[in-house]
Each structure stands twice: as C-alpha cells, then as structure tokens.
Amino acid sequence: MRSPADLTAAFRAQGLKITPQRQLLFRLLDGNDQHPSAEALFHQAADEMPGISLRTVYQTLNDLADMGELRQVSVGCGPSRFDPNTSDHHHVICDRCGTVRDVYVSGADNLAIEGLDGFAAVTPSIVFHGECTVCARPEPNNNHSPKEH
Amino acid sequence: MRSPADLTAAFRAQGLKITPQRQLLFRLLDGNDQHPSAEALFHQAADEMPGISLRTVYQTLNDLADMGELRQVSVGCGPSRFDPNTSDHHHVICDRCGTVRDVYVSGADNLAIEGLDGFAAVTPSIVFHGECTVCARPEPNNNHSPKEH
DNA sequence: TGTTTGTTCGCACGAGTTGCAGATTGGTAG
DNA sequence: CTACCAATCTGCAACTCGTGCGAACAAACA
Ligand SMILES: [Mn+2]
Ligand SMILES: [Mn+2]
Ligand SMILES: [Zn+2]
Ligand SMILES: [Zn+2]
Numbered sequence: 177m178r179s180p181a182d183l184t185a186a187f188r189a190q191g192l193k194i195t196p197q198r199q200l201l202f203r204l205l206d207g208n209d210q211h212p213s214a215e216a217l218f219h220q221a222a223d224e225m226p227g228i229s230l231r232t233v234y235q236t237l238n239d240l241a242d243m244g245e246l247r248q249v250s251v252g253c254g255p256s257r258f259d260p261n262t263s264d265h266h267h268v269i270c271d272r273c274g275t276v277r278d279v280y281v282s283g284a285d286n287l288a289i290e291g292l293d294g295f296a297a298v299t300p301s302i303v304f305h306g307e308c309t310v311c312a313r314p315e316p317n318n319n320h321s322p323k324e325h
Numbered sequence: 326m327r328s329p330a331d332l333t334a335a336f337r338a339q340g341l342k343i344t345p346q347r348q349l350l351f352r353l354l355d356g357n358d359q360h361p362s363a364e365a366l367f368h369q370a371a372d373e374m375p376g377i378s379l380r381t382v383y384q385t386l387n388d389l390a391d392m393g394e395l396r397q398v399s400v401g402c403g404p405s406r407f408d409p410n411t412s413d414h415h416h417v418i419c420d421r422c423g424t425v426r427d428v429y430v431s432g433a434d435n436l437a438i439e440g441l442d443g444f445a446a447v448t449p450s451i452v453f454h455g456e457c458t459v460c461a462r463p464e465p466n467n468n469h470s471p472k473e474h
Numbered sequence: 475t476g477t478t479t480g481t482t483c484g485c486a487c488g489a490g491t492t493g494c495a496g497a498t499t500g501g502t503a504g
Numbered sequence: 505c506t507a508c509c510a511a512t513c514t515g516c517a518a519c520t521c522g523t524g525c526g527a528a529c530a531a532a533c534a
Contacts, residue, residue, distance in 0.1 A: 193500050193511055214491085229514045234491065252399040252450070255490060268444050279440035287436070291428035295417050298455035301401070306447035342480055342531045363522085378483045383522065404521060475534100482529070491519080498513070504506085 177245045177260035180206055186243070200225055201236045211249060211257040211267070211276035251276060251303060266301070270308035279304060326394045326409035329355055335392070346370075346377055350385045360398060360406040360416070360425035400425060400452055415450070419457035428453060 178186065180202035184194050204220055212220070218233045237258050240246040249257040251269045257276055266279045281302065292298055327335065329351035333343050353369055361369070367382040386407050389395040398406040400418045406425055415428045430451065441447055 188501095191501095191511085195500070195512065197513070227514085231492085231515075232513055235513080238492095250399065250401040265440075268441055268447060270444065277440055277444075279438060282437045282439075283435060286432060288431045289428060290431075291414075291426055292417055292453060292455075294458045295419065295426075295453070295455040296458075296461045298417060298453045300451050300453050302449050302451050304441060304444070304447045304449050306441075306444040309443045309445075312445045337532095340480080344481065344531070346482070376483085380484075380523090381482055384482080387523095477534085478532085480529105480531080483527095485525090487524075488522085490521090493518075494516090496514095498511105500511080501509095503508085 177205060177240065177262060183240075183245065186245075192239075196225065197221075197228055197232050198236055200228070201233065205240075205246070205258070205260045208260055209278065211259050213255040213257055215255060217258070249276070249303075250301075252305070266303065268304040268306060270311055271305050272307055272311035275308050275310075326354060326389065326411060332389075332394065335394075341388075345374065346381050347385055349374055349377070350382065354389075354395070354407070354409045357409055358427065360408050362404040362406055364404060366407070398425070398452075399450075401454065415452070417453040417455060419460055420454050421456055421460035424457050424459075 177183070180199065183202050184199070187194055187198070200221055201217065204217060210216075214234050214237055215230065217237070218228070218230045221228050221233060237246060237248075241248050241258070244262065245260070247259040247262055249259050249267060251257060251267070251274075254274060261278065266281055267276050268279050269276050279302070284300075326332070329348065332351050333348070336343055336347070349370055350366065353366060359365075363379065363383050363386055366386070367377070367379045370377050370382060386395060386397075390397050390407070393411065394409070396408040396411055398408050398416060400406060400416070400423075403423060410427065415430055416425050417428050418425050428451070433449075
C-alpha cells in the first residue's frame with residue numbers, strides 16, 4: 177500500500193472524495209503488519225473516531241483492495257485479514273490465537289508441480305497453520321486468551 | 326477416506342450407529358474427486374433420499390473430518406469443500422466456476438522459507454487460484470454458468 | 475418386543491459480509 | 505461565501521455458511 181499522502185492523491189485522481197474516515201483508515205493501515213480483520217480495524221478506528229461505522233471500514237477496505245493497494249487474506253476460518261503489504265509473500269497463522277505473520281518463500285522455481293494443466297493465470301497462496309510460541313506452551317498458566325478463533 | 330465397508334466397521338467400533346443417511350454419504354464420497362461442498366453433496370444425496378436433511382450432511386461430514394477420514398478444504402471464498410483424498414496434496418481452484426482439482430507438489434524440501442521462526446507444528450496449505458480451460462475462453466459463447474462463486 | 479442411546483431433522487441463531495436508502499458532506503462552480 | 509450535486513456514511517435488513525438445540529425417531533441389543 178502506498179503512503180496516506182499518495183493514496184489521497186490517487187483517490188482524488190479517480191474522482192473519489194477524501195473523508196476523515198478514509199484518512200484515518202489510511203493512517204491506521206500505513207505500515208501495519210498485524211493483518212487486522214475489518215472488525216479489529218474498526219475498533220482501532222472507533223477509538224479515535226467514535227461515530228465511525230463498521231460498514232464504512234468494510235467499504236474502504238474493499239475499495240483499497242479493488243485498487244490493488246491492499247491484499248485480502250483468507251486464513252481458513254474466521255474473518256478475512258487485510259494486508260497493506262502487497263509484496264509477493266505468504267502467511268503463517270496460529271490456529272489458537274489467530275496471530276498472522278509474513279512468510280517469504282524462495283526457490284519455488286525448482287518445484288515439481290503436477291495438476292495445474294489446463295488452468296491459466298494461476299497464482300499460489302500459501303497459508304502455514306501452526307501454533308505461535310505463546311500458545312504452544314505445554315500446560316502452564318497459558319491464560320493467553322484466543323483473540324480470534 | 327476408507328471404503329464404505331471399512332467406515333461402517335470403524336463407526337460400529339466406536340459405538341456409532343450405521344444409518345441409511347450415513348451409508349448413502351459414505352457411498353457418495355467414496356472415490357469422489359469433485360471436492361463437493363456440503364450443499365452440493367446434500368443435493369446429490371437428496372436425489373436418492375428425498376427426506377435427508379442438510380443438517381445431517383454437515384454432521385456426517387464433520388464426524389468424518391474429526392475421524393481423519395475427510396479433509397476440509399477452505400478455498401478462500403464460498404463454502405468449504407470436502408475431500409475424501411487424505412493424501413498429502415494441494416489444490417487449484419477456478420475462481421470463475423469454482424472447480425477444484427488436486428495438485429501434487431514435490432521438492433518442497435529445498436525451499437527457502439523465512440518467517441516461520443517461533444511457530445510450531447506448521448503445515449502448509451496451498452491453494453492455486455486461476456481459471457480453468459472452460460472459463461478461460463476469451464469471449465465466445467462462454468455460457469458456462471458459474472456453478473459456485 | 476422393549477429399552478437404551480445415538481441420530482435425524484427443522485428451526486432458530488451466530489458470524490461475517492453486503493445491499494439498500496436516507497441523511498450527510500466533500501468538492502467545486504457561481 | 506453559498507448553493508449544488510455527486511460521492512459517502514451510517515444503520516439496518518438481508519444474505520451465506522455453518523452450528524446449537526430439542527423433540528421425534530430409529531439402530532443396536534437383550
Ligand atoms: Mn502479509
Ligand atoms: Mn483434493
Ligand atoms: Zn498463538
Ligand atoms: Zn472454470
């Protein structure tokens with residue numbers, strides 16, 4: 177995703193308006209590596225702008241995704257995550273707490289892939305499922321509540 | 326997934342009952358490489374057993390998945406698909422019509438993966454997104470209706 | 475045939491997301 | 505600065521996919 181300033185210019189260039197809601201979301205997403213859900217972002221936004229609507233957050237996220245500024249990451253269960261990092265990368269998710277982190281995979285060229293015949297414009301999306309350090313602790317006071325599930 | 330006969334034995338061994346509904350679903354899933362959704366399977370089942378409930382289909386699919394006889398495949402959008410093929414494999418999906426096919430990936434050992442540090446018991450799940458031959462046709466009478474979306 | 479569970483089914487509910495429409499406001503022209 | 509219009513925001517209904525619940529039902533077994 178580009179900087180809030182660049183996004184502002186890009187939105188204006190398309191005849192789209194710059195609203196306080198959009199500016200706030202641009203700022204909250206700028207450099208955000210948390211892979212927040214729409215709901216999570218909504219809560220953050222509501223802290224600074226109490227009247228903002230969840231609907232507006234969804235709307236803006238969809239707009240940004242349509243413009244290619246944001247990637248929507250489906251993690252298998254629970255809500256979609258949104259990712260301002262549009263570089264070629266993949267993800268690990270902790271199936272207990274829902275934490276998502278970036279994973280960079282290289283050397284995929286010398287991979288033998290069988291079964292893609294007949295499909296065009298294929299792009300892979302890899303999600304590693306596992307447990308993060310916090311959640312993987314055997315038994316002790318693991319009062320780490322699942323933030324999402 | 327094991328054969329309907331073997332599943333029948335396995336269910337009995339666990340004190341579970343063998344109902345006509347379960348037998349029908351065992352049969353419809355046996356060797357099925359279509360990656361059907363619960364709904365799709367329900368329609369097939371309803372052809373042979375008009376009174377069967379969608380709830381029962383979900384229930385049975387979950388039971389089989391819990392027993393490790395079935396894999397539940399999340400394809401990013403739309404309903405989960407169910408897969409009696411429990412071998413180590415991945416999937417391509419046509420983003421237009423929803424067709425899912427098996428993909429076998431080998432040589433993943435000499436892959437450089439960065440970012441998994443701190444995560445345990447990680448297993449990758451790869452979904453290739455693209456367009457199947459039927460849907461990729463440029464313009465002509467592509468009256469191929471999206472079966473799912 | 476009767477008893478005991480596990481199962482089925484219909485329906486209500488829940489999560490996540492989108493459609494809709496009236497109220498609101500940014501951008502701009504006068 | 506004011507007026508206007510189109511884009512936007514917001515709240516709510518609706519929608520999709522899936523699950524919880526409880527009454528009716530039926531396998532398994534004595
Ligand atoms: Mn990412
Ligand atoms: Mn498969
Ligand atoms: Zn965790
Ligand atoms: Zn297709």
